[in-house]
Amino acid sequence: xxxxxxxxxxxxxxxxxxxxxxxxxxxxxxxxxxxxxxxxxxxxxxxxxxxxxxxxxxxxxxxxxxxxxxxxxxxxxxxxxxxxxxxxxxxxxxxxxxxxxxxxxxxxxxxxxxxxxxxxxxxxxxxxxxxxxx
Numbered sequence: 503x504x505x506x507x508x509x510x511x512x513x514x515x516x517x518x519x520x521x522x523x524x525x526x527x528x529x530x531x532x533x534x535x536x537x538x539x540x541x542x543x544x545x546x547x548x549x550x551x552x553x554x555x556x557x558x559x560x561x562x563x564x565x566x567x568x569x570x571x572x573x574x575x576x577x578x579x580x581x582x583x584x585x586x587x588x589x590x591x592x593x594x595x596x597x598x599x600x601x602x603x604x605x606x607x608x609x610x611x612x613x614x615x616x617x618x619x620x621x622x623x624x625x626x627x628x629x630x631x632x633x634x635x636x
Contacts (some may be wrong), residue, residue, distance in 0.1 A: 506609040507525045507526060507527035507575075507577050507609075507633055508521075508525070508526045508554065509522045509524070509525055510522070510523060510524030510525060510526055511523050511524070511536075512583070512615070515625075516519075517608065518598065518608075520600075520608050520611075521608050521609070521611040522579060522608055522609055522610045522611075523579045523610065523626050525577040525609055525610050527532050527633035528574070528635075528636065529596050529633040529634050529636045530569075530598050530633065530634045530635075530636060531599065531632075531633055532565075532566060532569045532571055532575070532630075532631070532632040532633070532634060533630075533631055534562055534565045534566070534632075535614075535627075535629065536582065536627040536628065536629050537561040537562055537565070537627065537628055537629075537630070538554070538561075538619065538621050538624040538626065538627050539553070539554025539555060539558040539561075539563075539624060539625070539626060540557065540621070540635070541557065541590075542617075542623075543586050544551070546623045546624070547587070549623065549625075551583075551585070551588050551592060551625045551626065552592055552595045552596055552599050553572055553599075553624050553632035554624065554625050554626055555596055555600075555625075555628075556599035556600075556602065558626055558627070559599065559600060559603040559604055560589065560603055562576075562579075562604075562628060562630045563604065564605055565574055565630075566632055568636060569632075570571055570578040570634065571632050571634045573603070573604035573605055573633055574605070575621060575633055576607060576609040576630060576631070576632045577609045577610060577631050577633050578609050578610045578611070578631040579596070579609055579610075579611045579628055579629070579631075580611070580612045580613075580614070580628065580629040581611065581612065581613040581614065581626060581628050582613075582614050582615075582616045582618060582626065582627040582628070582629075583613060583614070583615055583616070583617060583621065583625065583626050584615070584617075585615070585619060585625065586613075586615040588625075589615075592619075600618070604621075605623075609635060613627050615625050
C-alpha cells in the first residue's frame with residue numbers, strides 16, 4: 503500500500519528528529535484508543551519502561567493490521583508517560599524498540615507526563631491515528 507500522507511515541515515525550521523511537525527492525509531481514518539504495554543491476555547510481562555513501550559507499539563501494530571493497515575499509515579501518536587525523566591534517559595533504547603516495531607516512520611507526535619494511568623502497572627499509554635488510502 504502507498505502512503506496516504508504528506509509530512510509538513512516549514513523550510514526555515516530546524517529538522518524534526520524522530521517525529522513530524524505536521525501531517526496532511528486523505529483516506530479512511532483508524533483511531534486506536536489508549537493502548538498500554540500488556541499482552542493480548544491483558545497481562546504485563548515486564549515492569550521495564552522500554553519493554554512496556556515496545557509491547558504497546560506491537561499492540562498498536564496489531565490493531566492497525568485488523569484494518570489492513572501498517573505502521574506506514576500512522577499519522578499521529580500521543581504518548582502518556584508516568585515519568586518524563588525515564589523517557590528522556592532511555593531515548594536510545596526507546597528508539598531501537600520503536601524502529602524494531604514501526605520502522606523508520608515518524609508521524610506527528612506529542613508526549614505528556616501524567617501522574618498515573620488507569621492500569622496501575624502501566625508506565626506508558628499511547629493513542630494512535632492512522633489513515634488508510636481510499
